[in-house]
Amino acid sequence: MTELEELLQRLHSTPRKVKIFAVTRAARPDVSHLQELGMDVERVIGNKVIGVIDSDLIADLESDDQIAEVERSVMLSPHNRSDSNDFA
Amino acid sequence: MKRSKSVIAKIDPLLTQLLPRTDKTIREIVTDWRARDLSAGFTPDSLMGEAVEVQCLMADMSDTAEQRLFEDNRINVLVSADDAEALAKEIDEWNDAEARPLSHSTLKVSVAPNNVTRLAVLENVRYIEASVKLELHCDLAHVSSNLYQSATRTVPQTGNGVLVGIVDSGIDTDHPAFIVNGATRILYYHDQITKQTYLADDINKGTVTPHDDRGHGTHVAGIAAGNGDIGTPYAGVAPAADLAVVKTTLESADVAAAIQDIFRFADERGQPCVVNLSLGAHRGAHDGSNVMERTIDDLSGSGRIVVTSAGNAGTSRIHASTVLTVGKSNRWVADFELTLQLINEQTFGDLEVLIWNQHEDKIDVSLRSPNGDLFTAPQQNDQEFTKTVFKVVASHRIAAYSGDHQTSFRIITLAKPELLTGWSVIVQGVDVQVGAVHAWIVDTKMGAFTSGNTQSHLVGMPGTAYSAITVASYATRRNWLSADPQNLKVAYNTITLEDISYFSSPGPTRDGDTKPEIAAPGQYLIAPLSSHAPLSAVPTRMRMKNCQYAASQGTSMAAPYVTGAIALLLEKAPAIDWAEAKRRLIKSCRQDSFTSFGWNPKWGYGKINIRRLLEVEPK
Numbered sequence: 001m002t003e004l005e006e007l008l009q010r011l012h013s014t015p016r017k018v019k020i021f022a023v024t025r026a027a028r029p030d031v032s033h034l035q036e037l038g039m040d041v042e043r044v045i046g047n048k049v050i051g052v053i054d055s056d057l058i059a060d061l062e063s064d065d066q067i068a069e070v071e072r073s074v075m076l077s078p079h080n081r082s083d084s085n086d087f088a
Numbered sequence: 089m090k091r092s093k094s095v096i097a098k099i100d101p102l103l104t105q106l107l108p109r110t111d112k113t114i115r116e117i118v119t120d121w122r123a124r125d126l127s128a129g130f131t132p133d134s135l136m137g138e139a140v141e142v143q144c145l146m147a148d149m150s151d152t153a154e155q156r157l158f159e160d161n162r163i164n165v166l167v168s169a170d171d172a173e174a175l176a177k178e179i180d181e182w183n184d185a186e187a188r189p190l191s192h193s194t195l196k197v198s199v200a201p202n203n204v205t206r207l208a209v210l211e212n213v214r215y216i217e218a219s220v221k222l223e224l225h226c227d228l229a230h231v232s233s234n235l236y237q238s239a240t241r242t243v244p245q246t247g248n249g250v251l252v253g254i255v256d257s258g259i260d261t262d263h264p265a266f267i268v269n270g271a272t273r274i275l276y277y278h279d280q281i282t283k284q285t286y287l288a289d290d291i292n293k294g295t296v297t298p299h300d301d302r303g304h305g306t307h308v309a310g311i312a313a314g315n316g317d318i319g320t321p322y323a324g325v326a327p328a329a330d331l332a333v334v335k336t337t338l339e340s341a342d343v344a345a346a347i348q349d350i351f352r353f354a355d356e357r358g359q360p361c362v363v364n365l366s367l368g369a370h371r372g373a374h375d376g377s378n379v380m381e382r383t384i385d386d387l388s389g390s391g392r393i394v395v396t397s398a399g400n401a402g403t404s405r406i407h408a409s410t411v412l413t414v415g416k417s418n419r420w421v422a423d424f425e426l427t428l429q430l431i432n433e434q435t436f437g438d439l440e441v442l443i444w445n446q447h448e449d450k451i452d453v454s455l456r457s458p459n460g461d462l463f464t465a466p467q468q469n470d471q472e473f474t475k476t477v478f479k480v481v482a483s484h485r486i487a488a489y490s491g492d493h494q495t496s497f498r499i500i501t502l503a504k505p506e507l508l509t510g511w512s513v514i515v516q517g518v519d520v521q522v523g524a525v526h527a528w529i530v531d532t533k534m535g536a537f538t539s540g541n542t543q544s545h546l547v548g549m550p551g552t553a554y555s556a557i558t559v560a561s562y563a564t565r566r567n568w569l570s571a572d573p574q575n576l577k578v579a580y581n582t583i584t585l586e587d588i589s590y591f592s593s594p595g596p597t598r599d600g601d602t603k604p605e606i607a608a609p610g611q612y613l614i615a616p617l618s619s620h621a622p623l624s625a626v627p628t629r630m631r632m633k634n635c636q637y638a639a640s641q642g643t644s645m646a647a648p649y650v651t652g653a654i655a656l657l658l659e660k661a662p663a664i665d666w667a668e669a670k671r672r673l674i675k676s677c678r679q680d681s682f683t684s685f686g687w688n689p690k691w692g693y694g695k696i697n698i699r700r701l702l703e704v705e706p707k
Contacts, residue, residue: 003502004477007436011500019341021379023488042341045348046386048379050341059469069488071379073341076367076550078257078304079397080642081591083612083630086580 019073098208168214229564229609234699242699245656247326253350253363256305258335260618265314276332303621310616312648325652340380360391360658364651366644370548375599377489381553388555395651396556397643398604399593401546405536412523420515422540426508437501439534447491448521455497458510546593558603561589561610561646572628594689604692610646612639676700
């Protein structure tokens, strides 16, 4: 195994399950349809559905007729700032 | 004279700075200090030696006390004694000191600094405390925002009846800033990690102990709605508001869910509610069209308002942009470098760059590696390119909501110096109708642009959410007395008070929306310190002396300042929505020589003016 392959293997130990937003074309999402597509639905906010899905199934979800849009949940960072710039 | 440890322990550390270390008198030290040119602020030289020690003490003295020290070589101290009357008689026998008993066990003593040790040696003396200048009973930020004048609140509103939501790292429920008459003001607490929910009764019974092991959420909550506590001047903006807190995983989907949970709780209680988000990221379209941001728009409405921080990317080089010439085939290159990262003892480069262009334009986007390889994204979906020492994942998407084009490249490299520099994004206009092209490196830790970068469009998500009130930071404090004996008097005199914080992220959004809308005090604010916050998160120099409060800075601190102000506004007008709240903020804000007039990318429309905010007439 090359050095790069080793690095990629270590970095790719990310979980297969990812949290997403799925936006449905219909104003009221068909939750059971989303479940059939492999999504564990956590909550519904209007036509936006939050849930967890296997990363391999995202492409199928994106191409589904009922789904307008899929967005991966991303990590946000707190907006405090250290004093390192001021503290000599 | 050699001083014993027990004698020193009787003396306030502020006073030990004045104990003579040289043959100079205080007058000589002060004269020498005053002869220095301090107009340029502290320098390493001026920070050394006895001069700064005197200066530190004098900064906490009243003008009268300073004059007495300079002219009479005397200072006032408060002495705790076993028998104040007996001690006063003993001191009065000295020629150069005066004592006045204040109670059976305390005295005010006027004494030469080099006699403080002589005083401490006396058996009758328990402790000698410096007589320091007392601050007005409000923090400096409150004066700047016109919430306080002459130590008195300028407005009758206190946030009473309003629910303030905090989505953050949790809260120290035991902190006195959130307890009134022995009862918690935290009515709802949900931990997204443990999935536990607690109500006020649970917290009051002490059967649960939710806490904040980072300190961020406690500080943020205290700025918005801390009630202060006896002996501290650090009350929040809305000290009588109720609190609903969600300890979040920091995932954007969970943050959206937290807002819904807090608004639902407000619905159940029939309360107006404002939710604070002091967090963000640079993924996404930077135009408010992320699903997470549109969820905020969906959830906001009458009596339901979200406030966000603009971000701290003000000096970063993570954004580059150009406007290609309309109708012509032209080319733009933005160079960038990677920063090595260390995760799990593995060092490597890992950078993701997102390039956005308008749906009207046909533009080719490619990535060039340091050795000249070119990578182009496929028309749809992803494509991986694996070389010997690095890998590139290229993708292209058409955003479902706006129709705009997003091209992204993720680069993973081995930790080799030659792989860190010399990368470029190359944009070739094919059919240009609008021409605007923006590129963001999604995290400052990943790397930076070395050409083509611009100090604009640095408000990330959810700060670009259309409905959210987005807050920039300006400076209102640069010194404090800390709990760190090595840095007792923290003084960052390079900070210009009332000026924009260097770190505050400027707008506008990619589609030209005027973000941030408002600026508020965010550098440095003193607010409650979580008892579980580690020193790595809140160093001793940031912790206040003698109270459970700490100084912190960031747009994280500015946002809750506005959140508190919106709570006051909702107390007065519970049904207003975000649009009306923004109108009133803009109409009432303060503009000065720092802000200029009208909207600008750093300040928004100006500085928050709470008194005027609450006087704006309904539309």
